[in-house]
Amino acid sequence: MRATFVAFSLTLLAVSFGSVSADAKFRCHSIRDSALCLAQPGCWYDAPNNKGCQDGPRPAEDACGVHGSESICASDTTLGCAWNADEKKCVTETN
Numbered sequence: 001m002r003a004t005f006v007a008f009s010l011t012l013l014a015v016s017f018g019s020v021s022a023d024a025k026f027r028c029h030s031i032r033d034s035a036l037c038l039a040q041p042g043c044w045y046d047a048p049n050n051k052g053c054q055d056g057p058r059p060a061e062d063a064c065g066v067h068g069s070e071s072i073c074a075s076d077t078t079l080g081c082a083w084n085a086d087e088k089k090c091v092t093e094t095n
Contacts, residue, residue, distance in 0.1 A: 028055035064090045 028043040029052070037045045037053035044058040064081035067073040073083045073090035082093035 028053050062092050064092045066090075 028037065028040065031037045031040065031043065031053040034045040034047065034053075037043045040053075042057075043053050043055060046052065046054050063079050064073065064076065067076060067081060067090035070083045070090075073081045076090075080093045081090050083089075084091045
């Protein structure tokens with residue numbers, strides 16, 4: 001009787017914890033508001049690619065990559081940005 005109870009309890013725990021990760025992924029994709037998305041741990045909002053709320057950590061991005069033109073990139077002295085003529089984008093200047 002005890003063995004049956006222990007087996008049933010372990011099965012119930014495995015099912016419960018196994019569904020937590022699936023619920024977290026579903027929860028992020030089901031959120032449509034950017035503020036609500038950012039308020040949830042483990043979610044981030046992908047506005048530039050128009051993909052909405054995504055699960056997992058936000059990918060690393062170059063801070064200067066948001067500047068779309070050479071003149072704005074050259075005027076940004078706080079981040080240390082430089083215009084890359086070959087790739088036609090603003091990148092963080094390396095010394």
